[in-house]
Amino acid sequence: MTTTDLFGDGTPQAGVMPLGPRAVVLRGFALHWARALWPALKQVVAQAPWRHMQTPGGQRMSVALTNCGAFGWVSDRHGYRYSALDPDSGQPWPALPASFAGLAAQAALAGGFDGFTPDACLINRYVPGARMGLHQDRDERDLAHPIVSVSLGLPAVFLWGGARRADRAQRVPLLHGDVVVWGGEDRLRFHGMAPLSEGHHPLVGAQRINFTLRRAA
Ligand code: MD3
Ligand code: FE
Numbered sequence: 001m002t003t004t005d006l007f008g009d010g011t012p013q014a015g016v017m018p019l020g021p022r023a024v025v026l027r028g029f030a031l032h033w034a035r036a037l038w039p040a041l042k043q044v045v046a047q048a049p050w051r052h053m054q055t056p057g058g059q060r061m062s063v064a065l066t067n068c069g070a071f072g073w074v075s076d077r078h079g080y081r082y083s084a085l086d087p088d089s090g091q092p093w094p095a096l097p098a099s100f101a102g103l104a105a106q107a108a109l110a111g112g113f114d115g116f117t118p119d120a121c122l123i124n125r126y127v128p129g130a131r132m133g134l135h136q137d138r139d140e141r142d143l144a145h146p147i148v149s150v151s152l153g154l155p156a157v158f159l160w161g162g163a164r165r166a167d168r169a170q171r172v173p174l175l176h177g178d179v180v181v182w183g184g185e186d187r188l189r190f191h192g193m194a195p196l197s198e199g200h201h202p203l204v205g206a207q208r209i210n211f212t213l214r215r216a217a
Pocket of ligand 2 (some may be wrong): 015135136191
């Protein structure tokens, strides 16, 4: 039995939306954390500013990113990898804020993964028109660890594909405060984001910010 199955008999819970056998959307799970997350995020960005990385193919990504935690995800002409240093500053990434780690552990537990201790947090920023093509996340050393994703700001359409790139993707809206937990057999599914629509969010402004908590090493 997992903690998403409180009664042990499959009784559905409000706000818990299964996407797959080991993937679940926790609607609004981060809402009461947002006031702690937002200033922590601003501190991270002050130390490690947003940047547009290059893909190994030489394209500039439309999504801007930064990282916090012991390891950060980076991309350049040589490929994708995790790095302990910010390539722009040569310094370690900012520490993982306590609010990020606390939310990650609680959300992972609610999604059925006990004892999740992330060491990396990739933070993505979408402005209207920015998108992310279908891909798999496989740069982490041990793919048995789950990933916890937190959405803030403008609503967006998540593309939830299958085990193969050509598999038809389901469109799942993700709203401010939604948290998604993915692991197990769903960990290597193809996924992406449709182009962000225009809008304004009272806390976050004309953008969507997503951060993913991971165990990279
Ligand atoms: C499904 N980010 O950073 S989060 C990414 O909203 C990424 O910025 C998107 O895909 C974003 O790699 C989607 C949701 C997500 C993250 C990791 C996953 C979904 C996943 C790993 C495996 C399966
Ligand atoms: Fe991804």
